[in-house]
Amino acid sequence: MSAPGGELRSASLAMVSTAESQGLGGVVSAAESQGPAGVVSAAEVAATVTDPELPMVTLAELGILREVRQTGDGVEVTITPTYSGCPAMEAIRADLLRALRRAGYENAGVRTQLAPAWTTDWISAEGRAKLAAAGISPPGPAPRRAAGPVPLRLGAREEPIACPRCGERQTERLAAFGATACRELRRCPACREPFEHVKEI
Amino acid sequence: MSFDDAYQALTDHDDDARWAYGTGFADPLAGVPTTLPEGVDGADLAAYCLMIADDALILSHRLQQWVTRAPELEDEMAIANIALDLLGQARLLLTRAGEAEGAGRDEDDLAYLREAADFRHVRLAEVRDDDFGHLIARLLVFATWRLALLDRLSASRDPVLSAIAAKGVKEVTYHREYAAGWTVRLGDGTPLSRQRMQAGLDAVWPLIDELFEPHPIEQRLTGVAVDPASLRPEFDAVLAQVLAAATLDAPAPGSATRDAPASGSATRDAPVSGTATHEEAALGKTPGRDGRHGGELAEILSEMQGLARATPGGVW
Numbered sequence: 001m002s003a004p005g006g007e008l009r010s011a012s013l014a015m016v017s018t019a020e021s022q023g024l025g026g027v028v029s030a031a032e033s034q035g036p037a038g039v040v041s042a043a044e045v046a047a048t049v050t051d052p053e054l055p056m057v058t059l060a061e062l063g064i065l066r067e068v069r070q071t072g073d074g075v076e077v078t079i080t081p082t083y084s085g086c087p088a089m090e091a092i093r094a095d096l097l098r099a100l101r102r103a104g105y106e107n108a109g110v111r112t113q114l115a116p117a118w119t120t121d122w123i124s125a126e127g128r129a130k131l132a133a134a135g136i137s138p139p140g141p142a143p144r145r146a147a148g149p150v151p152l153r154l155g156a157r158e159e160p161i162a163c164p165r166c167g168e169r170q171t172e173r174l175a176a177f178g179a180t181a182c183r184e185l186r187r188c189p190a191c192r193e194p195f196e197h198v199k200e201i
Numbered sequence: 202m203s204f205d206d207a208y209q210a211l212t213d214h215d216d217d218a219r220w221a222y223g224t225g226f227a228d229p230l231a232g233v234p235t236t237l238p239e240g241v242d243g244a245d246l247a248a249y250c251l252m253i254a255d256d257a258l259i260l261s262h263r264l265q266q267w268v269t270r271a272p273e274l275e276d277e278m279a280i281a282n283i284a285l286d287l288l289g290q291a292r293l294l295l296t297r298a299g300e301a302e303g304a305g306r307d308e309d310d311l312a313y314l315r316e317a318a319d320f321r322h323v324r325l326a327e328v329r330d331d332d333f334g335h336l337i338a339r340l341l342v343f344a345t346w347r348l349a350l351l352d353r354l355s356a357s358r359d360p361v362l363s364a365i366a367a368k369g370v371k372e373v374t375y376h377r378e379y380a381a382g383w384t385v386r387l388g389d390g391t392p393l394s395r396q397r398m399q400a401g402l403d404a405v406w407p408l409i410d411e412l413f414e415p416h417p418i419e420q421r422l423t424g425v426a427v428d429p430a431s432l433r434p435e436f437d438a439v440l441a442q443v444l445a446a447a448t449l450d451a452p453a454p455g456s457a458t459r460d461a462p463a464s465g466s467a468t469r470d471a472p473v474s475g476t477a478t479h480e481e482a483a484l485g486k487t488p489g490r491d492g493r494h495g496g497e498l499a500e501i502l503s504e505m506q507g508l509a510r511a512t513p514g515g516v517w
Binding site for chain 1: 229230231232233275276278279281282283285286287288289290292293348349352360361363364365367368369370371372374375377378379381382385435438439442443446
């Protein structure tokens with residue numbers, strides 16, 4: 001750990017506005033959830049934890065962190081998994097608990113909430129901007145469908161996906177599955193660079 | 202905990218947990234209410250969860266066997282990703298099965314410590330792939346069927362099953378799209394790719410009817426389970442759409458090639474290769490759901506369970 005507690009705390013305070021801008025429904029106010037450290041609320045601490053596979057964005061920005069609640073004698077964090085088999089979920093739980101412990105919240109638990117299922121529509125505007133800055137094209141709107149069977153799409157998709165490097169609007173898909181469950185691999189015909197795109201789900 | 206680069210993030214930890222994804226798993230349903238819906242028999246719900254968990258678990262294992270063998274790196278990643286999604290679904294469903302059963306078994310007990318006859322997957326999940334065309338045909342059939350199933354299951358009266366299914370719908374939509382895309386490429390490709398894609402379809406065709414045969418447990422779980430017979434129209438429509446685009450023919454009923462196995466299947470055991478009418482009758486209409494499997498399952502289980510049985514409770 002390179003950041004001692006003091007640094008972590010100030011970094012956390014800087015994230016307060018981010019946590020608020022996520023509109024996390026049940027996030028408690030700093031006053032309500034003051035831990036033994038006295039300054040940083042549990043919600044603020046949880047809002048600083050980054051994704052293990054996409055360390056440029058926080059779990060809050062990805063919409064994985066759903067709620068931070070003060071319970072009788074501790075803190076309960078609620079997360080919604082992205083993909084059923086995502087192996088990062090274990091690391092995410094551990095990272096959240098570790099961050100809370102370091103901030104003085106010894107009695108913290110992480111709860112899984114499966115419904116409603118995670119959707120890329122929950123990735124915040126700030127999260128999308130950070131993904132794009134890192135060269136990962138953020139997802140478009142998640143598919144919506146009318147009642148009835150899920151339609152099968154054969155052939156190329158219609159909505160254009162822009163290149164995160166040069167902004168070229170028409171890019172092509174190389175592979176529907178990438179280095180992690182949530183990304184696909186594409187390439188740009190203009191700048192000739194491959195890039196990753198977060199799949200809409 | 203905000204980092205300038207990924208390497209800093211990776212080294213910012215005081216333990217080795219992140220270098221060993223895959224050990225010491227926590228309960229994947231941690232914090233999800235475990236109560237059963239009113240009027241639902243726990244044993245029936247457990248048996249039903251096992252059915253759809255085992256479909257995913259066993260096919261996931263078959264898909265994992267393709268890793269390092271796929272024709273291209275992109276397909277290797279696709280197959281591994283699909284296997285991972287199915288494994289995740291299996292973990293959630295096995296955990297739910299253990300809760301409904303109420304005997305204290307967790308996902309690992311159910312995956313690693315059951316005998317072959319206690320597995321409840323359809324035979325389509327366990328058969329060996331002869332080649333990539335066979336794999337794609339099997340994946341097309343499986344994903345089309347499972348997507349229709351999960352879509353309806355997301356309205357289940359069991360809130361846990363409903364949530365697992367709704368999540369799975371998003372994943373299996375991609376699986377079906379992948380298999381359909383390859384079916385079209387191979388079918389509408391060269392004479393050789395077309396021939397091998399058609400051979401794959403012919404090989405999996407005899408295993409399709411089992412997918413839509415209602416089991417007594419499914420019939421008893423009204424409002425909780427899905428009647429598989431109700432999935433057939435959607436399945437037939439999607440297969441027709443894909444085969445038309447691929448310029449392939451649906452094998453005629455009874456035209457199965459199971460008495461002429463392709464290369465690599467010489468050791469395929471009954472019931473998959475069973476051809477005699479009395480053998481079929483003895484198997485019943487839902488052999489997989491009743492725990493009647495071929496020798497191919499023994500091969501899968503010896504690989505999948507060997508380490509867990511050799512070192513009970515072991516983690517690393």
